[in-house]
Amino acid sequence: MGKDSKLILDPLTDNNPITIQVLGICSALAITAELEASIVMSISVLFVLGVGNVVISLMRNIIPSKIRIIVQLIVVATLVIIVDLVLKAFAYELSKTLSVFVGLIITNCIIMGRFEAFALGNGPWRSFLDGIGNALGYGVILIIVGFFRELLGSGTLLGFPVLGDPIEKTGLYSIGYENNGFMLLSPMALIVVGIIIWVQRSRNKALIED
Amino acid sequence: MEHIELFFKSIFIDNMVFATFLGMCSYLAVSKKVSTAVGLGAAVIFVLAITVPLNWLLDQYILQPGALSWLGDDYAGYDLSFLSFIMFIATIATMVQLVEIIVEKFSPSLYNSLGIFLPLIAVNCAILGGSLFMQSREIETLGLALNYGIGSGIGWFLAILAIAAIREKIRYSNVPPALRGLGITFIITGLMAIGFMSFGGMLTGGDEETKPEDNSTAIEIIKEDIKQEEAKYKSNLEIAENTNK
Numbered sequence: 001m002g003k004d005s006k007l008i009l010d011p012l013t014d015n016n017p018i019t020i021q022v023l024g025i026c027s028a029l030a031i032t033a034e035l036e037a038s039i040v041m042s043i044s045v046l047f048v049l050g051v052g053n054v055v056i057s058l059m060r061n062i063i064p065s066k067i068r069i070i071v072q073l074i075v076v077a078t079l080v081i082i083v084d085l086v087l088k089a090f091a092y093e094l095s096k097t098l099s100v101f102v103g104l105i106i107t108n109c110i111i112m113g114r115f116e117a118f119a120l121g122n123g124p125w126r127s128f129l130d131g132i133g134n135a136l137g138y139g140v141i142l143i144i145v146g147f148f149r150e151l152l153g154s155g156t157l158l159g160f161p162v163l164g165d166p167i168e169k170t171g172l173y174s175i176g177y178e179n180n181g182f183m184l185l186s187p188m189a190l191i192v193v194g195i196i197i198w199v200q201r202s203r204n205k206a207l208i209e210d
Numbered sequence: 211m212e213h214i215e216l217f218f219k220s221i222f223i224d225n226m227v228f229a230t231f232l233g234m235c236s237y238l239a240v241s242k243k244v245s246t247a248v249g250l251g252a253a254v255i256f257v258l259a260i261t262v263p264l265n266w267l268l269d270q271y272i273l274q275p276g277a278l279s280w281l282g283d284d285y286a287g288y289d290l291s292f293l294s295f296i297m298f299i300a301t302i303a304t305m306v307q308l309v310e311i312i313v314e315k316f317s318p319s320l321y322n323s324l325g326i327f328l329p330l331i332a333v334n335c336a337i338l339g340g341s342l343f344m345q346s347r348e349i350e351t352l353g354l355a356l357n358y359g360i361g362s363g364i365g366w367f368l369a370i371l372a373i374a375a376i377r378e379k380i381r382y383s384n385v386p387p388a389l390r391g392l393g394i395t396f397i398i399t400g401l402m403a404i405g406f407m408s409f410g411g412m413l414t415g416g417d418e419e420t421k422p423e424d425n426s427t428a429i430e431i432i433k434e435d436i437k438q439e440e441a442k443y444k445s446n447l448e449i450a451e452n453t454n455k
Binding site for chain 2: 024026029106188189195198205
């Protein structure tokens with residue numbers, strides 16, 4: 001049991017897919033201007049990675065190794081089409097915000113990386129846990145970045161104004177605080193992730209590179 | 211003129227790495243040395259130049275709503291666009307396999323230095339992103355699609371070349387230990403992206419915004435502001451005067 005819980009807990013901290021393994025950066029950065037989009041994206045990846053890992057793990061003995069990448073891509077693409085259609089049906093506005101990035105879950109390196117590194121060599125239950133763990137590790141970073149960018153960029157969280165009203169000058173705005181619109185622009189996502197990496201590595205010296 | 215405009219737009223304004231963050235994984239992982247970065251960049255240009263026009267044909271004649279009308283009137287009503295992810299990725303995976311075979315044959319040293327990252331071009335978001343943007347931006351002709359593919363490939367190539375050159379030099383500077391490697395690369399990329407944002411008004415004279423997603427949020431914020439101001443104007447003329455200042 002201790003080994004199984006490690007599968008979930010490791011990717012959350014010391015083996016985080018984004019900050020340590022450097023996988024799945026692309027989508028992580030592009031959609032984090034709002035917290036809501038980050039959460040939906042994390043849930044989508046959680047579904048695709050959890051289910052995909054189980055499917056690949058069940059098929060691992062019958063996939064010829066030469067064409068395994070194509071097989072993996074087809075499995076992911078099918079799952080992503082499901083996610084895309086569900087989003088379009090139940091959260092149309094949000095699916096517009098996410099635009100092509102839902103489709104880009106297919107090429108999210110975390111998914112291919114976990115298939116290659118784990119699901120091809122382990123049983124379904126352990127693969128499932130590994131998938132969930134890594135998707136959670138990805139989601140944690142996404143939510144942290146989305147939280148700070150939305151809070152500092154537009155003063156809201158999930159659309160609710162939490163710092164007061166910028167027009168009526170209530171709350172923090174009454175003492176001269178201004179929204180930092182720069183946080184909504186895409187380059188700031190990179191810098192926020194850079195800072196997360198900085199904080200994480202200063203707390204755990206073992207992770208520092210050369 | 212249209213071709214030149216699209217070409218420069220896809221290189222500088224809609225740069226794959228700096229404007230939309232596509233292909234970041236391999237961008238970060240392979241950019242430690244200029245020579246490998248050049249190899250991967252060239253492979254990306256090549257794959258994009260093949261797959262974008264191919265996927266354009268697929269999109270135009272199979273996937274779009276009503277695209278099957280060339281089969282006869284019975285088929286005109288079909289909309290297969292939900293299949294585009296699978297079709298695009300299948301094309302890409304096949305093409306990457308082809309490129310892999312060619313590179314292995316003609317340049318074994320490049321093949322060895324790229325290692326695992328050559329097959330991973332198949333899952334490079336920049337490649338699939340190129341096709342998806344081609345679809346969502348409704349590029350009109352095959353020539354423009356080819357142009358767009360090559361242009362975004364060159365944009366990606368430039369980005370990875372620049373970061374690899376910077377990372378080779380940064381070894382000699384005194385970076386805080388916890389930031390070394392990945393952290394500083396992220397921050398440098400962020401700064402480069404800020405620099406590339408200044409290309410925004412280059413061709414359009416600032417008429418068009420570069421980033422639709424940021425643009426839409428900005429417009430929403432402005433719209434909300436306008437609404438709130440209007441409401442206040444109706445209720446209280448004095449406050450409205452102050453806010454309009």
